[in-house]
Amino acid sequence: MELTFDRLTKKFHSTIAVDRFSYTMSNGVYGLLGANGAGKTTLMRMICTILQPTSGEILYNGNNIQSMGTKYCDILGYLPQNFGYYPDFSAQDFMLYMASLKGIYGRAALERARALLEIVGLSEVSGQKIRAFSGGMKQRLGIAQAVLNNPKVLVLDEPTAGLDPKERIRFRNLISDLSQDKIVILSTHIVSDVEYIADQILMMKKGRLILSGHPAELVERASGVTWTLTVPEQEVSFYEKNACICNLRHTGSGAELRIVSSQKPAPEAVSVPTNLEDLYLFYFAEELGGVSSHSARRM
C-alpha cells in the first residue's frame, strides 16, 4: 500500500499553501509537523479529496485519488481540524449517520458503532447529545467516526488541539492502537504528540517539505545544534533578543538557558543531545516569533 505525492501544489490566489510536495508513504504513522500556516491542513484536505490541487497529484497504489472516486473514499478516514458535529444528535445517532455515509448499514453499522464507542470510551454516554460532550469526548467521537469504515488511509488533522495532557496521552495511545496496517497521517504543531508514535516525521515550512525521516534519525542528523548555558540574570534579555531559547530556568546563581543554534552561542556554552522539540524549534523559530536559530552568537 502506497500513497504517493507527486509535485503536489495548491495556490490560493497569489499565496502558495503547498509547494511541489513530493513524498511516498507506506504503512505506518506519519507525523506532519509545521507551524500554523505551513500548509499541513491544505495538504490533508487534498489527501481527503475535499480540496483540488492546483497542480500535481496524489496516487494511491499508482492510481490518481481524484479519478478513483468512491473507491478511494471507501478506504479513507478523516478527522478534520475543528471537527464539526451535530449538537442535537446523540453519539450513537451520529455514528450511525456517519456509518450510512460510509456505506455501512443496518446491524453491521450498529455493531461497529457500538464497538468503536466502547473503544473510545463513550459507550456509557452514547445516548447523550453531543452538545453536552467535553472537547476530549468530541475528539474521541471524531476519531471513532474516522475509523468506522476501517480505513487504509487515516488522516488526523490536529487531533489533540485543545485537549488536556491526560486526554492527549489517551488519544495518542488510541491512535497507536488503531494504526496497524494503515497509513496514518497525523498533523500537529505539538511535537510530543508525534514523538513517540510516529514512524516518520515530515516537517513542512511555507508549504514545502523541508525534512523527513524517523524521529531518532532526524534527531541524530541534527546533533550539535542544542546548547546549554548558564548566564547572569542581566544577560538573559540579550539572549532572548539574539538567540532561539527553547527553555529558560532561573537558578540561584543566574539563568540556565537551552539554546538551539547552528553555531555555538557563547564560548562557555555546552553541547547537549538534541530532541525532536529542539529540532522543531531549530526550523520554526522565526514562525514562532523567535530569533532564527541560524543566527545566534555572542561575539
Added chain:
Amino acid sequence: MKTLVYYETKKIWKRKATWIIFSLMLLCIIAISFVFVSDQAYYGEDGALLEGLDAISEKRNHEHALAGPLDSQRLQKILQDYQENYVNQNYDSNTDYQQSYIKNVQPYWKILDLIRGVYTPYTDYLTDLATFPYEQAGDFYEARHNNVRAALESGSYTAAEKENILDRDSQISIPFEFDHTKGWETLLIRAFSLLFMLLALATCIMISPIFSYEYQIGTDAILLPAKQGRGATACAKIVAGWIVTSIVYLITVFVGVGVIAATFGVRGWNCDFQILSLYSFYDLQIWQVVLYGIGINYIVILSVMAFTMLLSSICKTPFTTVIISTLCTVAPMFFPASQNAVINHFVALLPAKAVMTYSVFSSYDVYSIGKLVITLPYMILLVAIILGALELQIARRKYCRHQVT
C-alpha cells in the same frame, strides 16, 4: 439511501428554527382565520347588526335559499325586483329604508353584483344598477361574453391568444350555479395568498440550512470524503427537504382550509368559479379551483424549496441563505403592476404572485410559445417544474463539487 434520508430529515426536524416557524405559522393561520370570522357583518331580519359566526350563519341561510342555476330570466327578474321593490320605493323613514334593504337587497347582493358586473362593468357600486333598464338585461351570458371580447380588444393580445381565451370562455358552463360561497371566497381571495406566502417563508427558513449549515459548522469536511458523502448525500438532502416541505405543506393546508371550512361552512363548493370571479374564462367549479390552487401552489412551494436549496449550496451560512431566499420570494408580492406587459407576464410567474390562486384563475395572462398558447396556471406549473428541477440539479452539483477551504 433510506438511512441517509432518515438522518437528513431528522437534522431538519431537530432544528429549533423548524419548530418555531412551524408553530408560528399555525398560530398565524388560526389568528388570521379569527380575523376573517370576526370582521363578518350581516343584518338580521329584526334589523340588528350581526357579527362573526352569527353573521355567517344568517347570510348562509339567506343565500342558500337562493341556491340554483342563474339563468338569464331569473337574473332579469332579480334586477326587476331590486328596482321595483327597493330602488323605486318611497320610504317614510330610515327604518323603512333599512328594512327594505334587509329584505330586498341584502340576500340578493351577490347576485346583483354579478348583474352589475355585466351591465355596468365600469362601476363599483350596486346603486349604479338602479337606473339600468331591466328589460335590456335578458342576455346576461351573451353580454358577459361580449365584455370579455371587448376587454381582449383593448388589451395587447395576439389573434391566437384572443381566440384561445374567447374559445375557452364560450365553453364555460352556463347558467352559473349559485349558492352561499362566502367561505370559499374568503379562502380563495383572502386566506390562500397569506397561507401560501407563510408557507413559502417557512420553507425558506426550514430549508436554508440544508447545505450551508454543513459549511458553517464544518461537517462538510467529514461528509464529503465519505463514500456516500457527495452524490448520495446531496440526493438524500433533496429528498429530505421534499419530505419536510410536503409534510409542512399538507398540515398547513389542512389546518388553513379546515379552519375556514369549519367556520364558514362548505356550501357552494360546486358553484361555478364565475360566481366569485365573473370574468374568469376557466370552466371550473369552485372546488376544482381550490384543488388546482392547492396542487399548483404545492409545485410553486417546491420550486421555492429548490431555489432555497440552490442558495444554500452556494452561500456559506444559513443566515445569508435565508435572507436572500426570503427577499427573492416575498419581495415580488409588493411589485406594482407595470405598464410593460412583458414585465407583468414575468412577475405573474414569480412565487409571490403565483400562489394567489384567485388572481391566477381570474387573470387573462396567456403565454405564446410559437403557435402554442399557454394559460397562466399551466405556465406557472411549467416554469416551477423546469426551474425547480434545474435549481436542484445545480444545487446537487454545487454541493458535490464543494471545496473545503
